[in-house]
Amino acid sequence: MFYRETGQFKTNYADDMALLPILQDRIGLGIILFVAYVIIPFFGNDFLLSTVMIPFLVFSLAAIGLNILTGFTGLISLGTGAFMGVGAYACYKVSSTFPDLNILFCIVFSGVFSALVGVLFGLPSLRIKGFYLAVATLAAQFFLQWCFVRIPWLYNYNVSGAIEVSQRSIFGVIVTGAKATPESRYIVMLVLVTLMTWVAANVLSGRIGRAFMAVRDMDIAAELMGIDLLKTKLLAFAFSSFYAGVAGAAMMFIWVGGGEANDSFNINQSFLILFMVIIGGLGSLLGAFLGAAFISSLPTILKFGLPAIGIPLAGATAEHLTYILVGGLILFFLIVEPHGLARLWQIGKQKLRMWPFPY
Amino acid sequence: MDILFKILIDPFLQMGSAPDLLVQTIWEGFVTGVLYALIALGFVLIFKASGVFNFAQGIMVVFAGLTLVGLYEMGLPAPIALIVTLLVMYVLAVTIERVVLRPLVNQPDIILFMATFGITYFLIGLGEFIFGGNPKQMISEQLYLPKGSLEFKMLGGFVQLQKIDIAAAVIAMIMIIALALFFQYTRIGRALRAVADSHKAALSVGISLNQIWVIVWFAAGIVALVTGIMWGARSDVSFGLQVIALKALPVLILGGFTSVPGAIIGGLIIGIGEKLGEFYWGPLVGGGIESWLAYCIALFFLLFRPQGLFGDKIIERI
Numbered sequence: 230m231f232y233r234e235t236g237q238f239k240t241n242y243a244d245d246m247a248l249l250p251i252l253q254d255r256i257g258l259g260i261i262l263f264v265a266y267v268i269i270p271f272f273g274n275d276f277l278l279s280t281v282m283i284p285f286l287v288f289s290l291a292a293i294g295l296n297i298l299t300g301f302t303g304l305i306s307l308g309t310g311a312f313m314g315v316g317a318y319a320c321y322k323v324s325s326t327f328p329d330l331n332i333l334f335c336i337v338f339s340g341v342f343s344a345l346v347g348v349l350f351g352l353p354s355l356r357i358k359g360f361y362l363a364v365a366t367l368a369a370q371f372f373l374q375w376c377f378v379r380i381p382w383l384y385n386y387n388v389s390g391a392i393e394v395s396q397r398s399i400f401g402v403i404v405t406g407a408k409a410t411p412e413s414r415y416i417v418m419l420v421l422v423t424l425m426t427w428v429a430a431n432v433l434s435g436r437i438g439r440a441f442m443a444v445r446d447m448d449i450a451a452e453l454m455g456i457d458l459l460k461t462k463l464l465a466f467a468f469s470s471f472y473a474g475v476a477g478a479a480m481m482f483i484w485v486g487g488g489e490a491n492d493s494f495n496i497n498q499s500f501l502i503l504f505m506v507i508i509g510g511l512g513s514l515l516g517a518f519l520g521a522a523f524i525s526s527l528p529t530i531l532k533f534g535l536p537a538i539g540i541p542l543a544g545a546t547a548e549h550l551t552y553i554l555v556g557g558l559i560l561f562f563l564i565v566e567p568h569g570l571a572r573l574w575q576i577g578k579q580k581l582r583m584w585p586f587p588y
Numbered sequence: 589m590d591i592l593f594k595i596l597i598d599p600f601l602q603m604g605s606a607p608d609l610l611v612q613t614i615w616e617g618f619v620t621g622v623l624y625a626l627i628a629l630g631f632v633l634i635f636k637a638s639g640v641f642n643f644a645q646g647i648m649v650v651f652a653g654l655t656l657v658g659l660y661e662m663g664l665p666a667p668i669a670l671i672v673t674l675l676v677m678y679v680l681a682v683t684i685e686r687v688v689l690r691p692l693v694n695q696p697d698i699i700l701f702m703a704t705f706g707i708t709y710f711l712i713g714l715g716e717f718i719f720g721g722n723p724k725q726m727i728s729e730q731l732y733l734p735k736g737s738l739e740f741k742m743l744g745g746f747v748q749l750q751k752i753d754i755a756a757a758v759i760a761m762i763m764i765i766a767l768a769l770f771f772q773y774t775r776i777g778r779a780l781r782a783v784a785d786s787h788k789a790a791l792s793v794g795i796s797l798n799q800i801w802v803i804v805w806f807a808a809g810i811v812a813l814v815t816g817i818m819w820g821a822r823s824d825v826s827f828g829l830q831v832i833a834l835k836a837l838p839v840l841i842l843g844g845f846t847s848v849p850g851a852i853i854g855g856l857i858i859g860i861g862e863k864l865g866e867f868y869w870g871p872l873v874g875g876g877i878e879s880w881l882a883y884c885i886a887l888f889f890l891l892f893r894p895q896g897l898f899g900d901k902i903i904e905r906i
Contacts, residue, residue, distance in 0.1 A: 299698075305698060353887060353890065353891070356890070356891060356894045357890050357894050358894070358902070359697070360697070360841075360845065361841050361845075361890060361894065361895070364837045364838065364883075364886070365841065365886075365887055365890065367834070367838075367883055368838075368880060368883030368886075368887055371880035372880040372883070372884070374879070375876060375877065375879055375880055378876070379873065379876065447906065449904050449906055450906050453906070496834065500705065503702070504702065504705070507698065507699065511698075546717070548716075549713045549714075549716040549721070550713065550717070551713070552709050552710070552712045552713025552714075553709075553710055553713030553714055553717065554713075555709050555713075556705075556706045556707065556709030556710030556711070556712070556713060557706070557710055558706075559702065559703075559705065559706035560687070560688055560703060560706035560707070563692065563695075563699055563702060563706065564688070564691045564703075567692065567695045567696075
């Protein structure tokens with residue numbers, strides 16, 4: 230009833246290939262964008278913007294990146310954290326070497342470095358598959374993390390080894406550094422995420438995306454059909470690492486605002502992003518957002534939710550409970566819906582289409 | 589030229605000039621390798637029988653060790669604490685099978701892999717909740733583990749062997765042999781091998797998969813307990829130990845996910861290679877290469893054998 234596509238005819242090829250072929254989807258997206266661009270910045274407080282929304286946007290970018298690799302191309306990677314780190318350090322190097330460059334350009338450009346590193350570590354994927362590959366990508370994780378500590382050139386020979394974020398502005402509005410307001414940082418992040426999601430959605434629904442999915446479903450069959458495995462797999466690694474790199478750069482420059490970077494890009498970060506992708510739903514852009522929203526807001530929810538239901542937040546106990554709860558929730562979600570939150574939305578859509586009739 | 593000399597020739601000169609140090613390093617690598625192999629063994633047991641890539645093996649090691657020490661601290665005598673810990677591992681195996689594996693039967697591998705992550709987090713929280721997050725001393729004396737060290741005079745120097753390391757190697761060997769015999773000659777062992785070969789065929793001759801999974805997870809739990817005791821006696825029992833699970837992963841891909849001998853030989857290669865690399869080549873790049881060297885060794889081998897040294901040959905059909 231609410232979600233019926235009846236009467237919406239596709240009269241030309243452009244309609245047929247549209248990203249959102251159904252009117253209701255377009256309206257829904259419009260509402261989401263309106264809320265994100267207008268309502269949240271104007272009515273949300275600083276807490277909502279800087280502790281909830283900005284981390285969510287950063288993580289959704291990283292989750293899109295990993296989803297391209299794991300969900301669409303079927304290559305499991307446990308090195309996302311390190312690729313994010315490459316982005317962050319590249320952004321730091323670029324922005325400190327060329328101080329006049331627009332910071333937004335620096336952030337996006339740092340993704341290119343990350344993509345190059347990703348291609349390098351993607352090379353084993355041609356010969357190694359499945360979990361063997363997953364473990365092989367751990368080599369990237371540990372090696373790159375080691376580089377972040379041991380190569381002082383990467384952090385400009387700082388004594389502290391930390392990334393320092395200088396103050397930068399776009400069109401006269403300060404967006405990075407200590408003086409940037411949460412609103413401006415949020416808007417920059419939002420623009421970045423919107424543009425990159427739009428690009429990803431288009432690429433993934435086009436020839437390249439279909440090649441990815443063919444490789445995921447069966448790489449030998451894909452090769453027989455004329456898909457160049459070397460090119461496709463490396464492209465997936467490049468594409469995915471690009472997103473991860475941009476996410477890492479944005480994380481350091483827009484969200485955290487510098488500091489000891491090595492810890493932010495450790496193996497736990499990689500696992501966290503893999504969680505997001507799987508809990509959100511493999512092979513779905515919407516899933517990347519849902520997963521990122523769930524996992525990134527979980528610490529905040531537990532931090533403020535536990536005292537609300539009467540469990541005092543006294544140091545160690547709460548931390549242990551958080552672990553138990555996170556573990557339990559992951560298991561719960563996997564058991565209830567192994568295909569992720571995106572599948573729940575699919576089911577919901579079907580229900581809305583039929584409503585008020587059961588079938 | 590200088591750098592080439594430092595990489596290619598100098599380390600070997602060092603080895604030649606101080607053979608006792610070389611032996612000492614290899615021995616240390618060997619013991620670490622044995623412990624890696626034990627963790628990898630837990631992985632392999634579970635992977636063979638249920639196809640689950642069990643990331644939780646590392647935390648099971650910590651959890652088993654913690655339970656043992658925690659029970660002892662609560663006043664149980666050491667042998668009883670050991671038995672109760674075994675019971676706890678059994679309950680854990682049953683619970684995991686009932687709560688996690690059974691509802692997730694037939695799901696893609698990566699989902700099960702993620703589920704073991706959930707287990708990992710859960711066990712970290714639970715362990716800290718019950719026993720506290722502080723490192724604990726392993727009760728090695730009460731378990732009659734030897735202390736102190738032996739010194740050998742050889743090759744113009746001294747080689748020092750910790751008795752606990754020798755004990756670790758011996759116990760690991762005994763356990764591996766016992767497992768091999770169990771697999772080879774008992775009814776349950778035969779059933780386990782059948783399940784490892786083919787789930788469907790095993791089901792069709794009346795082997796209960798659920799039962800087998802409990803047994804396998806319990807066996808992995810026992811292996812974890814032994815590893816926990818050994819590793820805990822060498823350093824102490826803390827949650828930092830779960831990092832060694834990550835060290836066991838290159839061992840796995842090197843040896844092959846499905847091969848018990850692979851896990852052992854892979855563990856030794858990684859253990860010795862890592863220590864030698866760290867000791868002789870590490871200083872060239874500022875040290876700390878232990879964290880990734882193992883992965884590079886494993887990757888190098890994988891380039892030639894994508895299924896690991898002893899893994900089942902990967903046959904792909906369309």
